[in-house]
Amino acid sequence: MTDTTTTTTSLNKFEKFKAQKDGLAIRDEIEKFAALGWEAMDETDRDHRLKWVGVFFRPVTPGKFMMRLRMPNGILTSSQMSVLAQVVQRYGDDGCADITTRQNIQLRGIRIEDLPDIFNRFHAVGLTTIQSGMDNIRNITGDPVAGLDADELYDTRELIQQIQDMLTNKGEGNPEFSNLPRKFNIAIAGGRDNSVHAEINDLAFVPAFKEANGQEFSKPPIFGFNILVGGFFSAKRCEAAIPLNAWVAPEDVVAVCRAVLEVFRDHGPRANRQKSRLMWLIDEWGLEKFRAEVDTRLGKSLLPAAAKDEIDWEKRDHIGVYKQKQPGLNYAGLNIPVGRLYAEDMFEIARLAEVFGSGEIRFTVEQNIVIPNISDSRLATFFTEPLLERFSINPGLLARSLVSCTGAQFCNFALIETKNRALEMIKALEEDLIFTNPVRIHWTGCPNSCGQPQVADIGLMGTKTRKNGKTLEGVDIYMGGKVGKDAHLGTCVTKGVPCEDLQPLLQDLLIKNFGAKLKQEALVISG
Structure with missing residues (x-):
């Protein structure tokens, strides 16, 4: 699968253990690990391969693992939040959860012996942790008010779910993309304010209108996305994403994601872990060669980028209460200080979403929560909820x-x-x-x-x-x-x-x- 002439003996330790056993193989060993206990596990399985199913050994809290979910576009239901709360609750003071800067959630205090039961609970409500760590595609981010914002250009929700389904085989695990050279971040912006921080993703799609057939004024411009590539942060280097000089229609975004990832998987540098993100391959090849290879995998040439993108607003933080495009409905953005939640908080958020909204909860990249679909008639009562004293809709300007x-x-x-x-x-x-x-x-x-x-x-x-x-x-x-x-x-x-x-x-x-x-x-x- 990987185009490399590196000999097995010269591989770094990560590439060696990936060559020995695909990380996804760990799925079939969870029952065994639960019976064995964490101290009896093979060290590579415990410290590394478990990350393919979203379970992270933490040396600073030995025996208390972290678990990372996948939340495409940062959306979950109140029933899913309640299940997460139940998992955290069983660990008492050791249990808590953190909203991440990728619209995701991480649970803390997890015991290895509980994994089979936890995974069964997740499966029952449609949650997955698959391929959420190590050399995999991380949580795919999109606009936190997708489908709610009257000014949005594109509702990112369905497209992001389609990408996740393709990359993870609908949450069951996909060996085609479980051995990348390094982790990989994808984001899709559907509004004008770049709420996903497109510039810090390996692959990002930002809204842009392209003139039909290249003939200005002959037809209405067509909506699509300009493509950015190569953004990342690491201890070695930090780079903003750069334009690929390519435009794609929404119906081709999933195929472009596949093509880019195939190129990265098969040609990305693997010898040095500090130089294995996508930008290092672009540096080595040059942008034109990289784009040509993407075109080859795609089976057609990408169109040149639109002359400008539509990111022309200042960034919004979505804290407060705002009218939705649906008449009579509002979304409320709650400030969650540094993204930290405990079981009782999670149960209460699930209850608020159920009682006042439609049972939906959303995360933002600022580690906050949005509860959509609150009717005008319910707002006054919603404002009296005690939880809003801690998770304010009007916090201080630093908080x-x-x-x-x-x-x-x-x-x-x-x-x-x-x-x-x-x-x-x-x-x-x-x-x-x-x-x-x-x-x-x-x-x-x-x-x-x-x-x-x-x-x-x-x-x-x-x-x-x-x-x-x-x-x-x-x-x-x-x-x-x-x-x-x-x-x-x-x-x-x-x-x-x-x-x-x-x-x-x-x-x-x-x-x-x-x-x-x-x-x-x-x-x-x-x-």
Whole structure:
């Protein structure tokens, strides 16, 4: 399947164990592992192959695994959320869930002996974890208000489900795409505000109108997508996606995804794990050769890109209550601080979606939740729900834009604790400062950039630093990330700031760069 002349002896350890046994083979061994217990498992199966079914061994919490779902377009039902809550609930204080920056959810505290029962529960409500880790296609992101937004250009939901079904064999596992050189991210934007952060995906589709037959004004322009390729974050390198100079009609998007992935699977570099993302292949080949190979796999030539795309709005965060295109209905965006949920929260969110909406729940890439289809007549009662005191529809201007990775509490890669520290610091800053606009602050625990500091107004990347002869938790500070139209990545402006010294520095940045004012000074002026 893979076009490579690398000998088996020269393969890195990941390619070696993938060559020995496909990760999907682990599906048939779950019962055995449950009976054996995690300590008796083969180390490669435990640490790596389990990720093909979405189960992640965590050295910082041995015996308590993380489980990652697949949520195409970030959509689930209240019954699915209730099942997730039941799973988390059985683990007491060890159990919780995190909404991710790919509109997905991860469960924590999972015990290996419970996997057969958990998978049975998932299957009963149409949930899958298949191919959600390691060298697979990650959760496919789309507009969080797809089908609700009166201004949308395309409803991304069905198309994203079709792509997932193709890549995962409708959630059963697809060996055609279970051995990529590295992980792969896909996003489809259907609105004008780039709500999916297209620029940080290996493959992204952004809305664009193309003149019919190349004859301007002869026919109405045709809707489709311009294609971007190669965006990614890693410890080695971070790059924004670049235009492929290609346009595709919606009905061909699934086929284009297949073609691009086949090229990456068969030709992508595999020798060095730090140089195995799609952009490294594009660097090696050049864009023209890469596109020509995609055309060959597709069986036809892609049309040249439309002259411009339709991403011309500033990015929306969907926090608050908004009218839907369906008369008399609204969607409510709830701010979930750093995306962290506990069982009782999940049960309550499922109840709200059932009682006030249509039983549907959506995730955003900012780690928040959208409950759609709330009728005008039910809004007043909805506003009185106690859960909205914690998961506000009108949070502070820092809290509403806060994003954080897992951090050292659960992740062995993280160099610092992130989520709790982020919450404490934002609370302190909002107590001291007055803001006129939201400021997007992203925390990530290590250079792998799961918290995406490069897209933030202020990005904080965990590191170790020295102060007074001691090693402390610290951050490198990024600034200048832009989302929405004209999106681009920020850059590192300061290195090695001890976390204990960070709050006054952030306060100064917010005052000088983002128009914040000290509350005390504002009171003096107004008084």
